[in-house]
Amino acid sequence: MRLLLPLLLLAAPAAAQDVQKVLQRDFHARGQATMDRVVQDGLQRVCTESNDRPPAALAKQLEADQLKTISFPQGSLMGDWKSGERIAQNGRGLQWTDPAGSTGGGSCYNCHQLSPQEASHGTLGPSLLRFGATRGNGPDMQRYVYGKIYNAKAYNLCSQMPRLGYTGTLTPEQIKDLVALLLDPASPVNK
Amino acid sequence: MSRVLLFLLGLLAASAFAQDTKKEIQKYQQMIAEGSPVELFELEGEALWKKPQGPRNASLEKCDLGQGPGVLKGAYARLPRYFKDADRVMDLETRLLHCMTTLQGRSRDEATKRVFGNENQPSEMEYLSAYIAAQSRGMKLAAGSSHPKEKEAYELGRALFFHRAGGWDMSCASCHGEENKRIRMQDLPVLSKKEYARPIVATWPAYRVSNSQFKTMQWRINDCYRQMRYPEPNFASDATIALNVYLTVTAAGEPYRGPGTKR
Numbered sequence: 001m002r003l004l005l006p007l008l009l010l011a012a013p014a015a016a017q018d019v020q021k022v023l024q025r026d027f028h029a030r031g032q033a034t035m036d037r038v039v040q041d042g043l044q045r046v047c048t049e050s051n052d053r054p055p056a057a058l059a060k061q062l063e064a065d066q067l068k069t070i071s072f073p074q075g076s077l078m079g080d081w082k083s084g085e086r087i088a089q090n091g092r093g094l095q096w097t098d099p100a101g102s103t104g105g106g107s108c109y110n111c112h113q114l115s116p117q118e119a120s121h122g123t124l125g126p127s128l129l130r131f132g133a134t135r136g137n138g139p140d141m142q143r144y145v146y147g148k149i150y151n152a153k154a155y156n157l158c159s160q161m162p163r164l165g166y167t168g169t170l171t172p173e174q175i176k177d178l179v180a181l182l183l184d185p186a187s188p189v190n191k
Numbered sequence: 192m193s194r195v196l197l198f199l200l201g202l203l204a205a206s207a208f209a210q211d212t213k214k215e216i217q218k219y220q221q222m223i224a225e226g227s228p229v230e231l232f233e234l235e236g237e238a239l240w241k242k243p244q245g246p247r248n249a250s251l252e253k254c255d256l257g258q259g260p261g262v263l264k265g266a267y268a269r270l271p272r273y274f275k276d277a278d279r280v281m282d283l284e285t286r287l288l289h290c291m292t293t294l295q296g297r298s299r300d301e302a303t304k305r306v307f308g309n310e311n312q313p314s315e316m317e318y319l320s321a322y323i324a325a326q327s328r329g330m331k332l333a334a335g336s337s338h339p340k341e342k343e344a345y346e347l348g349r350a351l352f353f354h355r356a357g358g359w360d361m362s363c364a365s366c367h368g369e370e371n372k373r374i375r376m377q378d379l380p381v382l383s384k385k386e387y388a389r390p391i392v393a394t395w396p397a398y399r400v401s402n403s404q405f406k407t408m409q410w411r412i413n414d415c416y417r418q419m420r421y422p423e424p425n426f427a428s429d430a431t432i433a434l435n436v437y438l439t440v441t442a443a444g445e446p447y448r449g450p451g452t453k454r
Contacts, residue, residue, distance in 0.1 A: 012346065013346055013349070013350060014346055014347050014349075014350035014351075015350075016350075016354060018350075019347070019350045019351055019354045020354075020356070022347065022351070022429065022430050022433075023351075023354075023356065023421075023430065025428075025429075025430075026424060026425050026428035026429055026430035026431070027416075027421065027422045027423060027424050027425065027428075027430070028422060028423055028425060029422050029423075030422060030423040033358070033417075033420065033421065033422045033423065034422060035422050037356065037357050037358050037420065037421060037422055038356050038357065038421065038422060039356075040355070040356050043360070044355045044356050044360055047355050047360075048353065048354050048355045048356075048362070051353070094358045094359070094420045095417050095418065095420060096417055096422070096423055097417060109375060110374050110375060111374070119376075120375045120376050121375065122372070122373045122374045122375050123371070123372050123373045124365075124366065124369075124372050124373070124374065124379075153360070160360075160361070160365045162358075162359035162360060162361075162420075163359075163360065167358055167359065169358075169359075
């Protein structure tokens with residue numbers, strides 16, 4: 001028994017903090033992909049440890065913290081849907097192969113259906129076809145869409161959607177253009 | 192190659208319905224497998240296996256991949272596994288690197304200078320992987336899973352698979368965690384489930400038609416982390432080996448039929 005116990009402990013499930021130590025040991029910074037990225041923040045830790053099912057009260061509290069990270073621009077949140085379509089198509093940004101400081105995209109089509117003309121869309125996220133046509137495009141809806149793109153975790157803590165504004169993947173102007181892609185009546189999404 | 196891509200685009204355009212598209216993609220996959228240049232990589236790998244190299248001017252022919260020095264038949268199907276001489280679990284590329292440093296006397300830096308090749312110049316690791324993997328065709332995948340260090344690697348690999356971090360808060364399961372999902376047009380296998388892991392693991396390493404390159408499992412893991420917005424995993428590190436152990440043990444029992452040909 002004395003001999004067996006350490007062996008059993010070795011094969012026990014690895015805790016998130018131990019996995020983080022492995023990542024810190026076995027990964028290296030390359031380009032803009034720096035090593036601070038393997039240090040989990042609060043929600044990454046909570047979502048990992050709860051298998052994306054955090055206790056409701058904790059989720060609510062952490063979502064409220066994430067909401068505070070969003071700064072909503074003054075005035076209209078609707079930009080140019082044509083520019084939004086290009087941003088939705090663009091899958092670059094934040095990778096070690098992307099030049100630091102270069103403008104990336106939202107990778108939206110990787111996971112969502114948007115304009116009906118684009119058949120090559122992913123299905124990891126819900127279809128956003130006719131998003132504005134079915135939900136309206138008033139100030140509250142604009143604010144929700146802007147906030148959701150800026151920091152998806154403010155609305156659903158363990159969502160698989162990246163925090164595109166919070167992480168600096170997209171600029172406020174780019175997010176406004178995506179709001180227009182989803183909500184502008186002239187956007188192909190709503191035709 | 193562009194003719195093949197044009198053909199695929201034509202097929203996609205011609206198909207109005209998703210189901211039709213799926214069938215056409217399957218037809219395309221069958222077609223590219225029939226015209227695959229994998230055999231050329233195997234031949235080049237054989238030449239490199241037998242070529243004297245390094246300060247000791249030795250070939251890799253005495254390299255022990257787990258079945259005894261120089262035994263290649265069925266060796267790949269039993270990797271990754273624990274190696275007593277290195278006191279470490281190793282996958283194919285890690286073991287090859289071990290043999291390059293011990294048998295050929297090469298430095299680790301020199302031997303890993305260029306582990307991932309490109310369209311114009313594949314890497315030594317890629318050629319060797321093709322040659323060695325091909326000699327496990329028809330054999331059931333049976334990665335090591337009984338030694339304590341193999342069990343430890345499996346548990347670490349599983350934890351890594353579900354660990355959320357990086358610039359975009361992702362784990363492997365962010366994309367490979369739910370059934371019937373796609374990125375763009377690419378189907379995503381749920382690699383934590385054996386029915387999905389089996390056909391995938393059984394066809395790596397593989398030739399990729401879309402960029403005319405032969406790719407290894409170390410590259411596959413590396414490029415997933417790039418797209419997950421992580422820093423870069425060290426080549427042949429315990430983390431990459433652990434993930435490989437997790438995937439290969441999950442796929443255990445599947446007859447190996449690689450090196451494969453992918454989109």
